[in-house]
Amino acid sequence: MENKAFNIKFLGTCACDFSPKLENEYKDSFGINERRASSVLLCGKYLIDAGMHILDSIRIAGVDVSMITDIFVSHTHSDHFDSENIEKIAKNSKNPLRVWIREDANVPKSDNVEYVRMTPYVRYEVEKDVFVTGAVANHDPDAAPQHFILEANEKKLFYGCDGAWLITRTYNFIKRADFDVAIFDATMGDYNGDYRIGEHNSIPMLRVMLPSLKGERAITDKTKVIFSHIAPSLHKTHTEIVKTAKELGASVAYDGMEIIL
Ligand SMILES: [Zn+2]
Numbered sequence: 001m002e003n004k005a006f007n008i009k010f011l012g013t014c015a016c017d018f019s020p021k022l023e024n025e026y027k028d029s030f031g032i033n034e035r036r037a038s039s040v041l042l043c044g045k046y047l048i049d050a051g052m053h054i055l056d057s058i059r060i061a062g063v064d065v066s067m068i069t070d071i072f073v074s075h076t077h078s079d080h081f082d083s084e085n086i087e088k089i090a091k092n093s094k095n096p097l098r099v100w101i102r103e104d105a106n107v108p109k110s111d112n113v114e115y116v117r118m119t120p121y122v123r124y125e126v127e128k129d130v131f132v133t134g135a136v137a138n139h140d141p142d143a144a145p146q147h148f149i150l151e152a153n154e155k156k157l158f159y160g161c162d163g164a165w166l167i168t169r170t171y172n173f174i175k176r177a178d179f180d181v182a183i184f185d186a187t188m189g190d191y192n193g194d195y196r197i198g199e200h201n202s203i204p205m206l207r208v209m210l211p212s213l214k215g216e217r218a219i220t221d222k223t224k225v226i227f228s229h230i231a232p233s234l235h236k237t238h239t240e241i242v243k244t245a246k247e248l249g250a251s252v253a254y255d256g257m258e259i260i261l
């Protein structure tokens with residue numbers, strides 16, 4: 001890649017409890033507490049996840065769809081994978097669109113999309129000097145869940161939405177990774193007792209996980225730790241989540257947020 005900057009644009013940061021305001025007040029804009037289905041665009045051309053809101057997010061963010069070359073699918077739940085929306089992106093992309101998905105995922109046939117079946121923990125070359133690896137996520141096993149390690153422009157990113165505690169092999173796999181950016185599922189807020197702990201993180205879980213990941217140098221002081229895949233109904237306002245996250249050395253994603261490394 002010619003451009004050496006590593007650009008991350010959040011196109012959606014929600015778990016599944018979408019605000020009704022997305023249908024009216026916020027149908028043409030992003031709101032700080034109104035989140036769409038989770039997705040990020042990297043370097044203007046690599047999309048992680050394309051769910052039911054992706055076309056609206058792309059439109060609102062002013063993304064040039066024709067530049068998208070690859071979509072990395074974390075799993076097949078509808079907030080992350082929508083085959084009809086992906087078809088539409090493929091039709092508007094000037095490149096043959098590749099969709100990277102875990103090898104055992106169940107997906108419909110498509111003439112416009114080239115599916116790349118990924119074996120977990122195998123590092124694939126996406127293009128020159130750009131690599132992607134899938135690592136099995138602790139989430140609904142029928143949805144072929146995987147976290148991503150993406151390396152581009154000498155930067156290394158971890159994307160872990162959806163998923164709860166890291167499974168042993170994935171935890172061992174990312175030890176000493178020294179990520180530049182690590183994006184974690186933070187579906188639940190700062191309380192105990194939620195039934196979803198087998199598939200999503202809460203703030204108390206992240207409070208336990210992050211120091212251990214630091215101890216193993218998966219993340220370090222230089223890592224930008226970001227919480228995403230947030231369920232607004234299980235959290236306080238964005239401003240209040242930001243305050244809690246700061247105590248953990250993390251920041252909180254919102255729709256439309258952009259980071260340049
Ligand atoms: Zn989700």
Ligand SMILES: [Zn+2]
Pocket residue numbers: 075077139140143162
């Ligand atoms: Zn899911």
